[in-house]
Amino acid sequence: MRGQAGELGSVMRPDAQMDIVYTVDDYWDGPREGVATFRGEPHAYRCVFDDARDDWSDRFVLTPIGPATLQDVLAAWDRCRRWESAHRAGLTPRETHPALPYEHGRYLELKSRIDGAVATKKTQSFIARGVFTVREEPSSVSALVGEPSTLHVAWNQEPHNSRLQRTSCLRLFFLGFTVCARHEAAEPQAVNRRSS
DSSP states (O other), rough: OOEEEEOSOOOOOOOTOOOEEEEEEEEEEEEEEEEEEEEEEEEEEEEEEEETTEEEEEEEEEEOOOHHHHHHHHHHHHHHHHHHHHHHHTTGGGGTTOOOOOHHHHHHHHHHHHHHHHHGGGGGGGGEEEEEEEESEEEEEEEGGSSTTTEEEEEEOOOTTTTTEEEEEEEEETTEEEEEEEEHHHHHOOEEEEEE
């Protein structure tokens, strides 16, 4: 997981229409990127940054993924969870993130397959508003997805003709800042504005 831990907001009870959150790969005051179901089918989600408010929105780009990709996602997530457990126990340094050294090669292989699968489905991406809820207050961000019933999301799909302002960013890591330019885009585009 990347980002900074923050609060999800109020704890709510999920109802029968909530979708399951499988992973939270990026978290900044709430889930920003990962995999969840949309109407019961697995989708990659990525939060859209609202430049006008200079903050994250409740809008997400959702991209469908198949069952094989979901299995890869869960295998990669297991490796991240093992790393986090080892890191919390003081058995591995932060520099080894996101996987234990002996699992790092397999993690990179899984991540490459996942990224490739999501890229091939990009034309099927769409925008939905998402509200994440938890049954009980988690002890950590990773605890949010420790059990399948812990973190849920309610999606509200936006009309197909909605347009986004796409932001193109040039990250200047060595200087520690990002330069962005906005323009209209017909295709949904999420922007990860905060680095780890």
